[in-house]
Amino acid sequence: MARFTAVSADQASGATAEVFASIKQALGKVPNAYATLGTLAPEALKAMLAVDKVLAGGPLSKQDQETVKVTISELAGCDYCVAAHSMVGKLVGLSNDALHQIREGQSTGDARRDALVTFVRYLALNPGTLPQAQVDALLEAGYSGEEVVHIALAIAVITFTNVFNRINDTVVDFPKPQ
Template sequence: MTTINVPTRDQVSPANQALFDTLKQGLGMVPNLYATLALSEHALGNYLAFQNAKSSLNGKAREVVNLVVSQVNNCQYCLSAHTVIGGMVGFKPEQILEIRRGGASFDAKLDALAKLVKNIATERGHADPARVQAFFDAGWTQENLVDTIVVIGDKTVTNYLHGTTKVPVDFPAAPALTN
């Protein structure tokens, strides 16, 4: 089996080296999954532009999407990273676990989002119309729906990249879900 090695700054293109420098300045590190994207001349820059694009979803809503999709796709890297980020945006550890299960009983609007995202992710984009209606009934808009699907796509990219490359997780391990 071919091992995918996480490249160092010296092993990537000058354009990607500049992105590494920006990431290190902002995050204090270059996460392994981002570094792996730099194996491509264009993937890291394209992904960062996609991930950091303007959205009608706030940070908490984006983390709900990230956590639910990463759980559906069983991506240990993204679950670990977004458990940390979820805490940074204000979710408590027990709330993060609930979100990963596809709900958020502590907030009706986020609950509708989590349930819809889980449905979209498990059904590979073929959402149950009742879930979509419940999302709208909770106060979300059509713009929010489109932006939710964009964030699902964003997270699916990194979930699939880790699922395929199995690069080392460089965040504290996300706790296992128990039912």
């Protein structure tokens, strides 16, 4: 059971109602994580959604964005985000096998995706400045400096939702990943 109470989209008012209306229009519903964030801090939810909009218009493919988000969520132990981004990953063309391999840090057979997973896992698991070899490996896999910035941005936004969902123990309203 979640630790914080969320208002339903139908009962929301003010800034919360506005952000819920835009989410409901885009997704058909307001997922539990968004509902709780929007109830408690609608401006924080708006900021998070604005970052996702920047990512959507950026150079990373949707598959790369979901690869980053699934990898970080798995490492953080955020069951909510693992489920949500595994579902979105499927919607953008990642197979169940690839998603499982991404979560486990195993080879997917796609050298570029594997370099991304390796980079993100190394960054998440090792404090301090990254060794040049880690950055070089990502660049050699074909990622640009601009894409590296967007990888960092994707990590930042998913880390926010991971942390909040872990604090809240948000009830998962997405299918469990296979």
